[in-house]
Amino acid sequence: MKKTIKLISAVVIVLCVSAFTINKTSTSEGYKIGDVAEDFTLKNVDGKMVSLADYKNAKGFIVTFTCNTCPYAVAYEDRIIALDKKYAPKGYPVVAIMPNNISIKPDDNLDAMKQRANEKGFTFPYLIDKEQTVYPKFGATKTPHMFVLQKTKKGNVVKYIGAIDDNYKDASSVTTKYVEKAVDALLQGKEVEQTTTKAIGCSIKA
Structure with a gap:
């Protein structure tokens, strides 16, 4: 009888651990296309706190997870600046x-x-996810990792996830500008054709 109880207890523990693992995996994947992204409040390089809600007149957002130290992120800095100036x-x-x-x-x-924002003349907020609570919600895994959000009555809906374009090495050799195509489509009232691509960059350090 005792052996049976121990066996049942062991099975229950295994099932509980398995369920926890599955649940953890499923909740750590981040946003999918069509999900509503939660707002956040993070510190900017100017010391001010910034939220998406601050942008009263925005139609949407180009959210990028990036950093100073990743060579991929550095290679894309000028293109990120260009995206902000254009859109x-x-x-x-x-x-x-x-x-x-x-x-x-x-x-x-x-x-x-x-220092980096000043050197490069960033025209956009550069926020620090100090507690590392925001990037897991988005499901960001790389720097850079791009998310295009469209502001709707439901909230900020995720419309594109992935890379900026198809050539991180050479901007002049890019053939498809994924983020630009996504934003252009939204501005024209159309659906985004290519909603996801593989983000190319350094892994986010947790």
């Missing part, structure tokens, strides 16, 4: 978020972010 006036500003654990990547700390 912020049309209602789709860039919002950049640095997701790395600064104890692992000290050169991604807020002071270093501020």
Whole structure:
């Protein structure tokens, strides 16, 4: 009888652990196309707190998870600046978020972010996800990792997830500008044709 009880207890424990693992996996995948992204409040390099709700007149957002130290992110900096200059006036500003654990990547700390933003002349907020609570909700895994959101009555709906374009090495050799195509479609009242691509970059350091 005792052996039977021990066996049943062991099976229950295994099932509970399995269920926890499955649940953890399913909830850590982040947003999918069509999901409503939760707003957030993060510190900008100017010391001010920034939320998406601050942008009263925005039609949507180009959210990028990026950093100072990843060569892929650095390679894309000018293109991210260009995205903001092109689309912020049309209602789709860039919002950049640095997701790395600064104890692992000290050169991604807020002071270093501020210096980088000044050097490059960032025209958009560069926020630090210090507690690393925002990037997991989005499901971001790389720097850079792009999310195009459209503001609707339901909230900020995810319309595109993935890479900026198809050539991180050379901007002049790009053949498909994924983010631009997505935003252009939304501005024209159309559906985004290619809603997901594989983000190319460094893994986010947790």
